[in-house]
Amino acid sequence: MRGCVGLGGLTRQCLRQLASPQRAAISRGSRCLYSCLVTPRCRSGSLSPTLGRGTRIPLYRPQSFRAYSAPAKASELEKRIAAIPIERYRNFCVIAHIDHGKSTLSDRLLELTGTISAGDSNKQVLDKLDVERERGITVKAQTCTMLYRYRGEDYLLHLVDTPGHVDFRAEVTRSYASCGGALLLVDASQGVQAQTVANFYLAFAEGLTLLPVVNKIDLPSADPERALRQLRDTFELDVDETGRGAVLVSAKAGTNVERVLPAVIEGIPAPVGDASKPLRLLLVDSWYDTFRGVVLLVRIFDGTLRPGDQVVSLATGHRYTVGEVGIQHPNQVPQTALRPGQVGYVFFNPGMKRIQDAKIGDTFTTVGSEAVVEPYPGFEEPKPMVFVAAFPTDQSDYTRLADSIAELTLNDRSVTLQKDFSEALGAGWRLGFLGSLHCSVFQDRLRQEHGASVIITEPSVPTKVVWRDGTETVVTNPAQFPDQEAVHAKVEGLYEPFVSATLAVPEEYLGRVIELCQNVRGEQESIEYFGASQVILKYALPTSALVDDLFGKLKGASKGYATLDYEDAGWRRSDVVKLSLMVNKVPVDAICRIVHSSQVDRLGRKWVTKLKEHVDRQMFEVIIQAAVGKRIVARETIKPFRKDVLAKLHAADPSRRRKLLEKQKTGRKKLRAIGNVTIEQSSFQKFLEK
Numbered sequence: 001m002r003g004c005v006g007l008g009g010l011t012r013q014c015l016r017q018l019a020s021p022q023r024a025a026i027s028r029g030s031r032c033l034y035s036c037l038v039t040p041r042c043r044s045g046s047l048s049p050t051l052g053r054g055t056r057i058p059l060y061r062p063q064s065f066r067a068y069s070a071p072a073k074a075s076e077l078e079k080r081i082a083a084i085p086i087e088r089y090r091n092f093c094v095i096a097h098i099d100h101g102k103s104t105l106s107d108r109l110l111e112l113t114g115t116i117s118a119g120d121s122n123k124q125v126l127d128k129l130d131v132e133r134e135r136g137i138t139v140k141a142q143t144c145t146m147l148y149r150y151r152g153e154d155y156l157l158h159l160v161d162t163p164g165h166v167d168f169r170a171e172v173t174r175s176y177a178s179c180g181g182a183l184l185l186v187d188a189s190q191g192v193q194a195q196t197v198a199n200f201y202l203a204f205a206e207g208l209t210l211l212p213v214v215n216k217i218d219l220p221s222a223d224p225e226r227a228l229r230q231l232r233d234t235f236e237l238d239v240d241e242t243g244r245g246a247v248l249v250s251a252k253a254g255t256n257v258e259r260v261l262p263a264v265i266e267g268i269p270a271p272v273g274d275a276s277k278p279l280r281l282l283l284v285d286s287w288y289d290t291f292r293g294v295v296l297l298v299r300i301f302d303g304t305l306r307p308g309d310q311v312v313s314l315a316t317g318h319r320y321t322v323g324e325v326g327i328q329h330p331n332q333v334p335q336t337a338l339r340p341g342q343v344g345y346v347f348f349n350p351g352m353k354r355i356q357d358a359k360i361g362d363t364f365t366t367v368g369s370e371a372v373v374e375p376y377p378g379f380e381e382p383k384p385m386v387f388v389a390a391f392p393t394d395q396s397d398y399t400r401l402a403d404s405i406a407e408l409t410l411n412d413r414s415v416t417l418q419k420d421f422s423e424a425l426g427a428g429w430r431l432g433f434l435g436s437l438h439c440s441v442f443q444d445r446l447r448q449e450h451g452a453s454v455i456i457t458e459p460s461v462p463t464k465v466v467w468r469d470g471t472e473t474v475v476t477n478p479a480q481f482p483d484q485e486a487v488h489a490k491v492e493g494l495y496e497p498f499v500s501a502t503l504a505v506p507e508e509y510l511g512r513v514i515e516l517c518q519n520v521r522g523e524q525e526s527i528e529y530f531g532a533s534q535v536i537l538k539y540a541l542p543t544s545a546l547v548d549d550l551f552g553k554l555k556g557a558s559k560g561y562a563t564l565d566y567e568d569a570g571w572r573r574s575d576v577v578k579l580s581l582m583v584n585k586v587p588v589d590a591i592c593r594i595v596h597s598s599q600v601d602r603l604g605r606k607w608v609t610k611l612k613e614h615v616d617r618q619m620f621e622v623i624i625q626a627a628v629g630k631r632i633v634a635r636e637t638i639k640p641f642r643k644d645v646l647a648k649l650h651a652a653d654p655s656r657r658r659k660l661l662e663k664q665k666t667g668r669k670k671l672r673a674i675g676n677v678t679i680e681q682s683s684f685q686k687f688l689e690k
Contacts, residue, residue, distance in 0.1 A: 077147070077329070077333065078335055078336065080147060080154055081147070081156060081327075081335070082337075082339075083154070084154050084155065084156045086270060086271060086272075086273055086339070086340055086341045087270050088153060088154065088155045088156060088270065089155070089156045089157075089158070089270050089271050089341040089342070090155060090156070090157050090158070090180070090181075090264055090265055090268050090270060091157075091158040091160075091178055091179045091180050091181075091268075091271055091341070091343065092157070092158070092159065092160070092179050092180065092181045092182060092183060092211075092264055092268050093141075093159070093160035093161070093162050093172075093175050093176070093179045093182045093183070094106060094159070094160070094161055094162060094182070094183045094185055095162050095164075095172060095182050095183070095184060095185065095199040095200075095203060096164055096184070096185035096186065096187075096195070096196060096199065096215075097164055097186075097187070097190075097193035097194065097195040097196045097199075097563060098137065098163075098164035098165050098195060098563075099136075099137075099164065099187075100164065100185050100186060100187040100190070100193075100196075100215060100216075101185060101187065101215040101216060101251045101252070102138065102161055102162065102164060102185055103125075103126060103138055103161055104215075104251040104252055105183075105185065105213070105215060105249070105251035105257070105260070106125070106126050106144075106159060106161040107125050107126075107251075108251050108254055108257040109146065109159060109257070109260065109261065110125060110126075110144060110146065110159075110330065112148075112257060112258060112261065113146040113147060113148045113157070113261070114147070115144065115146045115147075115329060115330060116330065125330060126138075126142035126143075126144060126161045126330060129445065129448075129449075130444075130445075130448040130449070131441055131444040131445050131448060134444070134448075135441075135444075137163070137164070137165060138161060138162065138163040138164060138168075139163055139168060139171075139441050140163070140168075140171060140411070140412075141160055141161065141162045141163065141171040141172065141174065141175040141285070142160070142161050142328075142330075143158065143159065143160050143161075143175075143178075143297065143328050143343055144158075144159050144161075144328050144329065144330040145157070145158050145159075145327040145328055145329050145342075145343070145344070146158075146159060146329075148261050148265075150261070150262060150265055155265055156341075156342070157261065157264065158178070158179075158342070158343045160175040160178065160179060162175050164195055165195070165435075165437055166195060166198065166435065166564070166565050166566060167433075167434045167435035167436075167437045167438040167441075168414075168434070168438065169198070169202070169382075169434070170379075170382040170413070170414045170434065171414075172199060172202065173202060173379065173380075174284055174285065174360065174379055175284075176202070176203060176206040176208060177282060177284055177299060177379070178282075178284055178299040178343045179208060180208065180209065180268050180269050180270070180271055181208050181209035181210065181211065181264070181267065181268030181269070182203045182208045182209070182210055182211070183211050183213045183260070183264070184196070184199070184200060184203070184210045184211065184212050184213065184231075184235075184237075185213045185214075185215055186212070186213070186214050186215065186227050186230075186231060187215055187216050187227070188214050188215060188216045188217045188219065188222035188223060188224045188227050188248075189216055189219045189221040189222050189223065191223070191226055191227045191230050191534065192227070192230040192231065192234055192504070192530075192534075193504050193563040194502045194503060194504045194563040194564055194565035195563065195565050197234065197502060197504075197565065198502070198565040198567070200234075200235055209267060209268050209269060210235075210237065211246075211247070211263055211264065211267050211268065212228075212231050212237055212239055212245065212246040212247070213246065213247045213248075213249060213260065214227050214228065214231075214243075214246055214247070214248045214249070215249055215250065215251050216250060216251075216252070217248050217249065217250050217255065217256075218250040218252070218253050218255060224243070224248055225241040228240065228241050228243065228246060229241060230530070230534075231246065234530075247259050247260055247263050270341070271340070271341035272341075273300065273301050273302050273339075273340025273341045274302050274303075274340060275302070275303065275304050275339060275340050277302035277303055278302065278303050278365055278366060278369035278372055278373050279300075279302065279303030279304070279305060279309070279311065279364070279365045279366045279369065279373075280300075280301045280302040280303060280363065280364075280365055280373050281298045281299060281300050281301060281303075281305060281338075281363070281364050281365075282298060282299045282301065282361070282362075282363060282376050283296055283297075283298055283358065283359065283360055283361065283362040283363075283364065284297045284298060284299055284343070284360070285297040285360065285411075286358040286360065286410055286411065287410060287411040288355065288407040288410050288411065289347070292323075292324075292347045292351060293347065293348075293351030293352060294347065294348075294351055294352040294355060294357075294358050294410065295345055295346075295347045296345065296346050296347065296358060297343070297344075297345055298338070298343070298344065298345070298346055298364070299342075299343050300338050300339060300340050300341065300342050300343075300344075301340060302340055303340070303365075303366070304337050304338065304339055304340070305322060305325055305337065305338040305346065306322065306325065306336065306337045306338075307322050307323060307324055307325060307336070308321065308322060309321070309322045309366060310322075310366060310367040311364045311365065311366055311367065312364065312365060312366070312367050312370060313357070313359070313362055313363075313364055314362065314363045314364070314365065314370065314373070314375040315359045315362040315363070315375070315378075316357055316359065316362070318352075318357055319367055320348035320352070321348060321349055321350070322346060322348060322349075323346075323347050323348050323349025323351070324346070324347055324349075325337065325338045325344055325345070325346045326338075326344055326345055326346075327342070327343075327344045327345070328344070328345065332345055355406050355407070355409075355410045358410060359378075360378075360379060360413045361376065361377075361378025361379040362375075362378070363375040363376045363378075382413075382414045382434055383568055384414075384415075384416050384432025384433060384434065384462075384476075385432075385433070385434055385435055385461065385497070385499075385543055385546070385568070386432070386433045386434070386435055386436055386438070386439055386459045386460070386461060386543075386546070386547055387430060387431065387432050387433075387459065387460050387461070387462065387476045387477070388430070388431055388433070388439055388456050388457050388458070388459050388460070389420050389422065389425075389428055389429070389430050389431075389456075389457040389477070389590070390405075390428050390429050390430075390431055390454045390455070390456055390457075391422065391425040391426060391427070391428035391429075391454065391455045391590075392426075392428070392452075392453070392454060392455075393453045393454065393455055395426045395427065397452070397453075398426075398427055400452070401446075401450075401452050401454065402429075404446060404449075404450035404452045405417065405429065405431075405446070407450070408442065408445055408446065408449070408450075412442065414433070414434050414438065415431055415432065415433060415438075415442060416431065416432035417429055417430075417431055417432075418430050420477065422589050422590045423589050423590075424588055424589060424590040425455060425590050428455075430476060430477055432476065433459075435546060436459055436546065436547055436549070436551070437551075439456070439459060443456055457590060457591070458591075458593055459547045460476075460478055460544075460547065460593050460594060461496065461497055461542075461543045461544050461547060461594075462474050462475060462476045462497060463475045463481065463494060463495065463496055463576055463594050464494070464495040464496075464571050465481075465482060465491055465494060465495075466491070466492045466493045466494075466495065467490055467491060467492060468490055468491065468492045475594070478578055478592045478593050478594050479589050479592055481578040481592075481594055483578075483629060484577070484578075484628065484629030484630070485629070493573050494573070494574060494575070494576050495571035495572060495573050495574060496542055496543070496544065496571065496572060496574040496576055496594075496596075497542070497543040497568070497569075497570070497571055497572075498540050498541065498542055498543060498569045498570065498571070498572050499540075499541055499542075499543055499546065499566040499567060499568060499569050500525070500538065500539075500540060500566060500567055500568075500569040501522075501537075501538070501539045501540075501541045501564060501565070501566040502536065502537070502538055502564070502565045502566070503517075503536070503537040503538075503539065503554070503562060503563070503564050504530070504534060504535075504536055504537075504562065504563045505534070505535050505536075505537060505558060505561070505562045506533055506534060506535070506558065506561045506562070507529070507533050507534070507535050508533075509557060509558040509559070509561065509562060510535050510537075512557040512558065513537065513554065513557055513558060513562055514537070515557075516550075516553055516554065516557050517537070517539050517541065520541060520542065520545035520548070520550060521541075521542055521545070521596065521598070522539040522540065522541045522542075522545070523539065523540040523541075524537065524538070524539055525538040525539060525540055526538040540569060540572075541566070542572075542574070542596070544595070544596065546566070550564070551564060574596060575596060575597045575598075576594050576595065576596055576597070577594070577595065577596075577597055577600065577628045577629075578592060578593070578594055578628065578629075579592065579593050579594075579595050579600055579603060579604060579607075579626060579627075579628055579633075580592045580626070580627050580628070581607050581608070581611065581624070581625070581626055581627075582624070582625045582626075582627055583611075583615070583622065583623070583624055583625075584622060584623055585623070585625070591607070591611075600628055600633050601633055601634070603626075604626030604627075604633040604634035605626070605633075605634045607626050607634070608624045608625065608626050608634045608635060608636040609636060611624050611636075612624055612636040612638060613686075614686050615638060617638055617639070617640065618638070618640060620640050621637060621638070621639065621640050622637070622638040622640075623635065623636075623637055623638075624636045624637070624638070
């Protein structure tokens with residue numbers, strides 16, 4: 001590296017072409033190496049230095065900085081945006097049942113507006129998480145700002161692609177806060193489904209203008225007339241079977257997609273805001289960036305936000321200096337200002353010190369305007385439906401895993417978090433999720449985005465304990481459930497959560513689905529025939545049924561055609577007990593669950609059989625038992641290693657033979673009484689895998 005000393009001027013000349021954040025990211029040694037490789041052909045006016053015989057190479061630009069840097073035409077883009085009045089803004093989202101084509105339609109709209117170049121590689125452009133591309137579903141509501149030329153004028157369009165699965169409904173609800181309308185997307189071959197109904201009523205309650213769009217009209221099984229009838233009859237929308245009042249498209253083929261944005265401009269109202277008023281913005285989402293810290297997604301209602309502004313959180317009172325503002329286009333593009341009606345990102349300099357300070361639904365304003373700016377009511381806190389315990393596979397990774405979980409919960413506020421401890425698995429956390437898929441996706445994100453490996457216990461639902469003195473306790477950790485003696489002596493009643501479920505089922509599978517619901521203790525509330533072949537069922541179901549793979553069983557009973565949506569329906573009195581697993585009469589705290597009494601025998605037998613496969617043989621007998629209180633419901637025995645104590649004994653000595661066998665038997669009994677069975681964490685991990 002000493003050879004670089006004589007090239008100091010050249011080093012400075014070449015490094016001038018690097019943006020300041022990139023310069024900070026490159027170590028001093030790397031800069032010297034860079035200057036050694038670059039020949040004197042590099043001039044201050046050239047965009048790329050050269051190597052060897054004049055071969056041009058691009059400047060070093062790390063992937064993270066490429067994603068965040070503005071394109072070459074950023075100044076032109078900003079001039080166009082600044083010239084657009086708020087009357088020509090439109091903020092809208094796409095809502096639909098899962099797999100009805102939301103992300104594909106979003107891709108076509110991005111291509112139509114020139115936000116991305118058209119190409120076969122444009123698949124799920126707004127689905128930026130690895131888990132979304134791997135599973136083919138949308139998990140996070142993603143945003144993008146587009147410019148569209150309509151009747152000789154520029155329009156600023158803000159698009160939100162929302163998830164379709166019920167477990168991510170909180171993402172959909174939050175996206176409504178930044179929108180004035182929504183495209184209600186329906187699959188022409190499937191028609192209105194359970195989540196279509198749920199999303200419609202959520203959007204209707206928020207006062208959004210709804211534009212019906214029928215997708216996949218190119219499929220052989222498509223029946224757009226039926227889908228339009230369902231939209232009209234179910235939601236009382238002003239559409240008819242000829243297509244009036246709706247847009248019929250094939251997002252995959254691009255058919256009629258050009259009709260969508262004119263319908264948005266004509267049908268969805270512009271946002272309202274006043275740039276002359278004090279700043280008033282709503283925090284809609286947040287995520288963690290390695291270089292910038294906490295990045296916020298905000299919706300500007302009044303005032304203007306610029307870099308250098310001093311802002312204050314009305315929820316925490318903390319003050320910050322704005323470091324950068326910009327829009328998603330679809331990657332982050334810095335801007336000189338965010339104006340009323342716009343949705344964009346902001347990060348502070350210095351950044352937020354604590355991840356917990358980014359409170360979704362918080363209102364920010366400029367310092368000094370706190371007294372005149374009224375905070376927004378924020379968002380309703382989502383209620384966890386499923387709880388699991390999570391432990392690092394190696395306790396030395398606890399701190400790193402804690403940081404990873406904190407970063408993910410910043411980006412997914414539907415997850416609740418509290419510390420937990422297990423004698424078997426060590427220190428960990430108890431996590432609350434909105435459903436089983438939500439839990440599974442969170443685990444995948446830990447693995448893919450942070451390289452973290454965790455042990456996840458079996459999902460469970462909370463239980464409410466009403467004591468005889470009138471107090472109530474909600475138990476989320478099965479290990480803290482009162483024992484049977486306390487239940488009989490001190491508990492007035494036990495309650496489990498129920499959901500109100502809406503199931504859309506083809507009529508030919510109706511019998512199977514009803515039988516399935518009855519088997520999981522469901523109570524039918526209503527049945528409605530919907531068109532010629534579709535049936536809408538409403539059931540009160542225990543939440544524990546959702547944890548026990550009700551989605552998978554429903555798909556199996558209907559060959560994949562039935563759909564399910566649900567919402568919380570409160571508590572119901574129930575005969576629930578704590579099922580525990582014991583090894584040599586010692587409870588294993590990591591494996592216990594609150595279940596209905598009707599499930600005890602089946603689940604107990606399953607547990608002992610499965611654990612037996614993963615526990616090593618010992619020199620003494622190992623007894624695995626499933627128990628409810630003092631009642632044993634299932635048992636398996638692992639035989640000990642057998643030592644042949646009679647090997648050196650003469651065959652004609654029966655008394656000596658009997659004496660040695662009795663001595664061995666007594667020794668094994670004593671060893672079993674004082675011996676500890678050590679179960680490896682890998683055994684727990686295999687047991688907890690489905």
